[in-house]
Amino acid sequence: MWAVRMEKITKRFGPVVANDAVDFEVAPAEIHCLLGENGAGKTTLMRILFGLYRKDAGEIYVDGKPVSFSGPRDAIAHGIGMVHQHFMLAGRLTVTENIVAGAEPRRGVLLDYAKAREMVREVSERYGLKVDPDAHVESISVGQQQRVEILKALLRGAKVLILDEPTAVLAPQEVGDLFDIMRRLKEGGTTIIFITHKLKETAAISDRVTVLRDGRRVATMNTADASPADLAELMVGRQIVPPARKGHSPDGKVVLELQNVSVRGGLGAGARTGGAGGKARLNNVSLQVRSGEILGIAGVEGNGQLELEEVIVGLRKPTSGRVLLNGRDITRLGPRGIRDMGVACIPSDRLRRGIVDSFSVAQNLILGEQTSAPFAASGILQPRKIVEHAAKIVNMFDVRTASLDQPVGSLSGGNQQKLVVGRELSRGPNLIVAAQPTRGLDIGATDYIHRQLLAMREQGKAILLISAELDEVRALSDRIAVMYEGQIVALRPAEEFTERDLGLLMAGQGVGVAS
Amino acid sequence: MREILDVIFDINNVTATIRMATPIALAAMGGAFSERSGVINIGLEGMILTGAFCGVLGSYISGSPWLGVLFAVVGGGLMGATLAVFAIKLKADHVVSGVGLNILALGLTSWLMQVLWKNRGTSVSVNGLPMFSIPVVRDVPVLGTILGTHSPLVYMMLILIFLGWVVMFKTPLGLRIRMAGEHPEAADTVGINVHAVQYFSVILSGCLAGLGGAYLSLAQLNWFSMNMSAGRGYMALAANIFGQWNPIGGLGASFLFAFTDALQMRIQTSPIKLPTDIIQMLPYILTILVLAGAVIRSRPPAALGRHYESGRAA
Numbered sequence: 001m002w003a004v005r006m007e008k009i010t011k012r013f014g015p016v017v018a019n020d021a022v023d024f025e026v027a028p029a030e031i032h033c034l035l036g037e038n039g040a041g042k043t044t045l046m047r048i049l050f051g052l053y054r055k056d057a058g059e060i061y062v063d064g065k066p067v068s069f070s071g072p073r074d075a076i077a078h079g080i081g082m083v084h085q086h087f088m089l090a091g092r093l094t095v096t097e098n099i100v101a102g103a104e105p106r107r108g109v110l111l112d113y114a115k116a117r118e119m120v121r122e123v124s125e126r127y128g129l130k131v132d133p134d135a136h137v138e139s140i141s142v143g144q145q146q147r148v149e150i151l152k153a154l155l156r157g158a159k160v161l162i163l164d165e166p167t168a169v170l171a172p173q174e175v176g177d178l179f180d181i182m183r184r185l186k187e188g189g190t191t192i193i194f195i196t197h198k199l200k201e202t203a204a205i206s207d208r209v210t211v212l213r214d215g216r217r218v219a220t221m222n223t224a225d226a227s228p229a230d231l232a233e234l235m236v237g238r239q240i241v242p243p244a245r246k247g248h249s250p251d252g253k254v255v256l257e258l259q260n261v262s263v264r265g266g267l268g269a270g271a272r273t274g275g276a277g278g279k280a281r282l283n284n285v286s287l288q289v290r291s292g293e294i295l296g297i298a299g300v301e302g303n304g305q306l307e308l309e310e311v312i313v314g315l316r317k318p319t320s321g322r323v324l325l326n327g328r329d330i331t332r333l334g335p336r337g338i339r340d341m342g343v344a345c346i347p348s349d350r351l352r353r354g355i356v357d358s359f360s361v362a363q364n365l366i367l368g369e370q371t372s373a374p375f376a377a378s379g380i381l382q383p384r385k386i387v388e389h390a391a392k393i394v395n396m397f398d399v400r401t402a403s404l405d406q407p408v409g410s411l412s413g414g415n416q417q418k419l420v421v422g423r424e425l426s427r428g429p430n431l432i433v434a435a436q437p438t439r440g441l442d443i444g445a446t447d448y449i450h451r452q453l454l455a456m457r458e459q460g461k462a463i464l465l466i467s468a469e470l471d472e473v474r475a476l477s478d479r480i481a482v483m484y485e486g487q488i489v490a491l492r493p494a495e496e497f498t499e500r501d502l503g504l505l506m507a508g509q510g511v512g513v514a515s
Numbered sequence: 516m517r518e519i520l521d522v523i524f525d526i527n528n529v530t531a532t533i534r535m536a537t538p539i540a541l542a543a544m545g546g547a548f549s550e551r552s553g554v555i556n557i558g559l560e561g562m563i564l565t566g567a568f569c570g571v572l573g574s575y576i577s578g579s580p581w582l583g584v585l586f587a588v589v590g591g592g593l594m595g596a597t598l599a600v601f602a603i604k605l606k607a608d609h610v611v612s613g614v615g616l617n618i619l620a621l622g623l624t625s626w627l628m629q630v631l632w633k634n635r636g637t638s639v640s641v642n643g644l645p646m647f648s649i650p651v652v653r654d655v656p657v658l659g660t661i662l663g664t665h666s667p668l669v670y671m672m673l674i675l676i677f678l679g680w681v682v683m684f685k686t687p688l689g690l691r692i693r694m695a696g697e698h699p700e701a702a703d704t705v706g707i708n709v710h711a712v713q714y715f716s717v718i719l720s721g722c723l724a725g726l727g728g729a730y731l732s733l734a735q736l737n738w739f740s741m742n743m744s745a746g747r748g749y750m751a752l753a754a755n756i757f758g759q760w761n762p763i764g765g766l767g768a769s770f771l772f773a774f775t776d777a778l779q780m781r782i783q784t785s786p787i788k789l790p791t792d793i794i795q796m797l798p799y800i801l802t803i804l805v806l807a808g809a810v811i812r813s814r815p816p817a818a819l820g821r822h823y824e825s826g827r828a829a
Contacts, residue, residue, distance in 0.1 A: 052704070071825070073706030088704045090697035091817065093690075101694045102705030104687035111687050152705065 001064045003028040003191040004049065004080075004160055009058035011044055018044040020215040021058070026160070031182060031192045033202040033223065036212035037235055037442035039412060042195045043085070045212070046162045050082040051075035062160075073102075081153025082162040087145050091138030095131050096120050099152045123154050127184050143174040150181065160191045167201055171300040172470060172503035179205050197235070197442055199228040200471075211235055236443050243451045245476065246458070252291035254327075255431050255462035256312065261285045261321035263307045263486075282307045282318065283486040289431065289462040294453065296477030296494065297466040300506050301436075304486035305466045306348060309435045312464070313345045314338040325431065339368055344429035346420055348436040348466065350413075354420040357409030361401050362390035364408045365423050397422030398448065414445030421449055425456060432456055435466040450476060470502055484508045522785045528777045529661050534735075536766070536773035537672045538563060538727035542751035543758060543765030544679045545723035549595075551683065551760050552716035553696035553709075553818045557613025558598045560748025561620030562721045566591040566728025568624040571739040572631075574641040580737075583641070584668070584729045591725015592718050594620065599717040603710055606822040617748070625741050636741055643737030644668065666734035668726070675723070679762035692716050696816035699823035709823050724748065746799075753802050757809045760816065768805070775801045 006024040010017070019041045026032045036042045047053045049060065051069035060067050062078045069075045072082075089098050096116050105115040120133045129147040137145060146166060153161055163182075167175045182192055182205060196202060202209055203223060210220040211234040218234050232240045263282040282304045289295045299305055310316035312323060314335040323331045330338050339345075347353035355364050366375045366386055374385040390404045399418045401411055408416055417437070424432065434453060438446040453476060457463055467473050473480055474494060481491040482505040490497075490505050542559045549556035566587040573579075573586025594616060601612040629635050644666055653663030683689040694702040695712045702709050727747070732739045750772050751765075758764025775798040782794050 050704075071706065072704045076706055082704070084704070088698065088701035090694050090701055092697055092814070093693060097690055097694075098701070101690050101702065102707045104690060106687060110681075110685050111690060156705070 005061040007059045010056045022217050030207040033206035033209040034195045040212040041215040076156045079159035081158025083149040085164040089137045096133045142169045162193045164195045173507045254288045256289040257324040259322045261318045264319045281486045291462050292460045293478040294463040296473035296480045298473045299483035301468045303483045342430040344424035344432045346434040346437045355408045360405045362404040365390045393422040414441045432463045531777035532774040536769040538730045539751045540766045540769035541727035542724040543754040544762040545720035546755035547760045548716045549720035551696045552692045552713045555609035555820045558616035559724045559751050561617035562591045562594045562724035563728040563744040563748050564620045565594045566725025567732035570729035570733045580642045580644045580733050587725045587729030588722045592722040595718040595721020599714045638739040640738045644734045668730045668734050676762045676766045753806050
């Protein structure tokens with residue numbers, strides 16, 4: 001008997017069919033991967049199972065009995081728990097408060113904190129999920145926050161645990177810890193549904209895998225019987241051949257140079273709240289990027305990458321040190337001047353810095369060029385030229401949009417990013433700063449952007465690739481620098497790092513072995 | 516110099532501070548509940564005014580000031596419910612709704628006065644609440660002067676503030692309120708009915724502000740006059756922020772505001788010669804200073820002012 005069986009589930013959002021008669025079965029105490037590209041309908045399907053969305057058609061059975069959920073409360077009552085991609089935690093409340101909210105132990109009319117704390121401690125010990133019950137959630141690491149989410153579900157008696165892309169926010173070592181936790185839960189009889197679009201993780205942890213594509217189920221199989229290439233093809237619907245990187249020419253001229261750049265104190269333009277925060281500054285960073293090479297910056301997000309990006313494009317002035325572009329000091333030039341010198345940026349925060357989501361596709365494609373010919377003449381925008389330019393870029397960079405007048409906010413994340421990439425790369429830059437260029441994108445779009453960056457490298461551009469995705473950094477970079485707590489803890493040719501080295505360095509261990 | 520110190524440290528100032536802090540502290544606690552649940556409440560001013568009017572109306576109709584107090588609480592609660600419907604159900608902007616409510620309250624009370632008592636300025640006098648003396652305590656020196664004899668609403672306020680603090684930080688309901696205002700999606704996914712929690716909090720907010728209004732019209736005076744809340748709702752708003760959305764913190768902040776108010780009244784009748792206009796400005800200047808200083812450092816609930824709809828979790 002299946003722990004969960006979903007039959008012919010259909011869900012529409014307006015004209016979009018997110019799930020189209022999807023069948024899905026999970027056996028008790030298995031780890032089942034739900035694999036698919038972005039927009040394939042994985043999260044939608046699981047939100048239906050968790051009662052967050054109402055299905056338009058289909059049946060759900062839990063332990064063989066038909067169920068109908070009108071909200072998460074019903075799903076929880078049937079032993080279903082979900083850890084969302086964006087954590088459902090109130091940062092200012094304590095770990096214990098977050099875990100017991102909605103199911104509080106009581107003493108009379110009061111909340112029984114002593115008992116609540118004891119409950120948290122008991123479950124966290126049973127599954128080896130170490131957290132401090134009295135810490136405020138905003139003060140603990142992302143990995144620990146995830147444990148809080150898992151505890152929250154377990155304490156509510158979850159027998160089926162849905163994890164929505166749980167590894168996206170974790171450092172490689174933390175992923176290992178999470179997998180250990182998942183195995184322990186499985187041994188304890190918990191059924192786990194693991195949503196991901198990463199093949200490696202699917203192979204590493206799951207017993208069986210179901211692949212969704214465009215809202216339909218395309219396959220369910222034992223993970224042992226599926227090769228990564230097969231799964232990739234099922235997911236994308238076509239064959240994916242990783243792009244080849246041709247040999248390195250180490251003697252290109254230096255395009256970008258950072259000399260002892262430090263950023264101390266104060267929250268800058270890019271300050272964000274939440275997260276571990278606090279140490280995300282730069283400490284005496286020196287590096288060079290040559291023409292025709294990709295320098296990859298590896299590191300867990302929040303270790304100074306954002307500040308690095310901001311310093312180079314002029315959004316933030318370093319406290320000390322210099323930034324040189326083709327030998328010229330650009331430290332105090334400001335974003336406008338730096339852009340005019342041929343620096344292109346694919347910003348890490350696409351929505352806030354890459355696009356204006358209420359503006360049209362065509363308008364977004366001239367952002368930064370809006371005052372210069374041919375898009376403006378005598379201070380007046382030239383709509384014809386703008387549209388011509390937009391049509392060209394959209395075509396060249398395969399941006400899927402209904403029209404050029406469409407607001408960019410209505411495009412998918414992948415197409416928004418292609419638009420940003422198209423705008424930036426078509427400006428004829430000398431230096432390209434690509435920060436988290438494929439974050440949140442699926443295999444198809446990621447592959448496309450990788451090819452574009454490699455093409456730029458062939459053309460002799462200098463590229464600084466900042467990415468938290470280890471595979472991406474390794475696949476594209478000629479040299480790799482690892483950032484940890486605002487410092488470059490290692491900088492070597494890419495071949496000289498093993499994956500394990502990088503993982504340790506990113507986690508702040510093995511600093512001693514760094515060259 | 517001696518004179519100035521005598522004026523400042525006059526024990527009667529303390530007594531007056533407690534008295535004058537009462538409506539502000541009650542409304543500030545209302546603000547704390549509403550805003551902790553995620554709903555901005557600029558409408559406290561209108562809720563106090565409505566409470567003050569309904570208090571007099573209740574006492575006028577029934578002859579009992581205690582029924583007046585009940586009227587005030589219900590009237591304030593209705594204003595809270597109005598804000599809740601606009602801000603939660605209809606998803607109107609919280610600030611605009613609150614300001615609208617204040618204008619509505621001013622217009623409605625003035626008009627009703629005209630209809631009922633043929634006077635737009637003040638109502639008729641009604642039975643007010645008698646003073647209450649605590650036996651024994653009233654005979655203790657100093658303490659007796661400060662706490663011995665007050666309107667019963669003052670004692671009620673002190674008890675309610677403590678109870679409010681317990682509810683907010685020591686009960687499941689309080690945790691749910693705080694979670695709704697910090698992260699409504701999180702609350703929703705653990706089965707907390709976010710809108711129900713918000714309705715409760717906003718209506719409670721109105722009831723508390725209404726009770727504060729009753730203090731003005733049934734305890735401090737025994738009639739209603741046009742716009743008699745005179746900005747106390749805004750002071751309560753400030754006190755709530757200064758008090759970090761905590762009923763006890765709000766009480767502390769209300770004491771501070773009330774103390775300057777008491778002081779300015781005391782100075783006016785003292786031998787210190789300062790232009791009256793400047794003296795009367797004191798509480799307001801302090802409000803601005805405190806807000807300018809405190810607001811920068813204060814952290815409102817994370818989801819304050821946001822509209823939440825279940826089933827669209829991000």
